Amino acid sequence: MNKFRFRAALPGGRLKFLLATESSGCHSFGVKLLIRILVLFFLLTSCATPELHPPESSGITEAVVSEPREEERKEEVPVEQKAVSETPTETVEPTPEPAPAPAPSPKKEPAVREVKIVQESAPAVFPASPSALYAHRLQTYPAEETEREVTFRIFPREYLIQTADGDTLLEIKAVSSEKDRAVYSLRAGAVLISAQGYIPQIISLSKHDSLIEAKLERRSGPLIRVGEISTDYQPKSVRFAPDGKSLFIANLGDFTALSQFSLNPLSQIRSFQVPQEYRGDSGFVETLILPGREEIWLSQMTRNIIHIFDMNTGEYLEGITVSGIWPKVLLATEDGSRVYVSCWDSETIVEIDTESRHEIRSFKSSGTPRGMAFSPDGENLLAAIFSSSGIDKIDLETGELLATYEASPGRITAMRHIVYDRYRREYYITAMAAGQVYRLSEDGKWLGWWEVGEKPNTCAVSPDGSRLFVSCRGPNNPDTGYLHKGYEFGKIFVINLISGEVESWIWGQDQPTGLDISPDGQYLAFSDFLSHKLELYRITRSSQPVARGGQ
Incomplete structure (x- = not known):
């Protein structure tokens, strides 16, 4: 038996190939050439650099829905406000070594809402419009079983209050209004408040809310x-x-x-x-x-x-x-x-x-x-x-x-x-x-x-x-x-x-x-x-x- 040895340097190290042909007394040049061609083809396909593909997108991580401020040139996210009577989910802790606190003042009022920016993951399928995205976000708040009346004190006064029905925003009309306040009958767990020229805000509600006080921020300005x-x-x-x-x-x-x-x-x-x-x-x-x-x-x-x-x-x-x-x-x-x-x-x-x-x-x-x-x-x-x-x-x-x-x-x-x-x-x-x-x-x-x-x-x-x-x-x-x-x-x-x-x-x-x-x-x-x-x-x-x- 005649043995033909071929060595090739591969990424994994040196690899030896032993190719053997049984001799019948005739060493054909064509056979040798065919063997060399097969080995060369193997080496080329083994050493080729693989094509790189970027990892698949993991989805949108921030819900961007508002129009950009003119001077910022970047998109806003909806702002969520806690209601007046709702306990904030994140409290501000004083730093150590505060001065001794006095007796509580009888004049003090309960702390009002906490304001924070909503930066939650968007749905896997991005809604077709900002309205649909707002609607999706509103539906993440569980609704109450029965309707309750909530009083709103919002500025500017020319505002809309909306809830969600699927991918659609529905305007809610006030039951009554007097001076700076309006009463709404709601089951929703959150509402969207918007006004012309202002950044919309999502305000979460609870069954204990009786008065919501809030203001909207202008889309542009210093x-x-x-x-x-x-x-x-x-x-x-x-x-x-x-x-x-x-x-x-x-x-x-x-x-x-x-x-x-x-x-x-x-x-x-x-x-x-x-x-x-x-x-x-x-x-x-x-x-x-x-x-x-x-x-x-x-x-x-x-x-x-x-x-x-x-x-x-x-x-x-x-x-x-x-x-x-x-x-x-x-x-x-x-x-x-x-x-x-x-x-x-x-x-x-x-x-x-x-x-x-x-x-x-x-x-x-x-x-x-x-x-x-x-x-x-x-x-x-x-x-x-x-x-x-x-x-x-x-x-x-x-x-x-x-x-x-x-x-x-x-x-x-x-x-x-x-x-x-x-x-x-x-x-x-x-x-x-x-x-x-x-x-x-x-x-x-x-x-x-x-x-x-x-x-x-x-x-x-x-x-x-x-x-x-x-x-x-x-x-x-x-x-x-x-x-x-x-x-x-x-x-x-x-x-x-x-x-x-x-x-x-x-x-x-x-x-x-x-x-x-x-x-x-x-x-x-x-x-x-x-x-x-x-x-x-x-x-x-x-x-x-x-x-x-x-x-």
């Missing part, structure tokens, strides 16, 4: 919602920490004087407590972070005292009793050596030395002072007078009232808050009774105003000077007064300072009051005074060139 969190009772002023990672809220009607919240995640960090003797009167109004001292100051108007805390630990440091009555706004000099306090009832402005923590003197104003701002050279103090339409100009060296600039002589426009725009060298003042924001030049000339929503409160200029943000409380309750929820949510107005026009507005909740912008200009936060909420939004970049110059 503000994109991040989230909201419940606060203590009647949150008043809002102030970002210098690093922009947290913020502080003064609680007007609560035993807890001051609360601190982190931004990422949006959660409460700690509570700041005043000594027991001051807690019962509440009345905590405005805050001030003292430059270079890691201190946060808080006014308590009901006790005529300024409380001082360690900003980083929450430790109570000291209280400064002032001669003025009903102290409110605090303003520090650039070097932090002096703090000025506007005192409402005494119509005075108090000056405090921050090193000794003692009052030095007080100035008389022309009326009820509230917001304050310095002149660019730091030599004068401008105070907004709530009891008129005036702005007081006070010489800080002599304490003399140099002038009162009246926007509308003889009229009470309730000048509340004042900020300085260093890019345009002018002041902006919210006129609460007029529903306007006034413009005042450095030399005391009135330059005009913007019409905004009812009861403008706090305003703030973005760090790049491109926009002015204004919180507007909305109409007072005509039947029970401003300390009760009105018949319309308040609003946040955005004024484009480059074009000089009102750019946009969004819904707040019940009486948006305090407002601040993060130091990097990326976030806007505001308090809802009667909803007991803190809301956080991301600010998109202005499409126009930002302001330049200034001091």
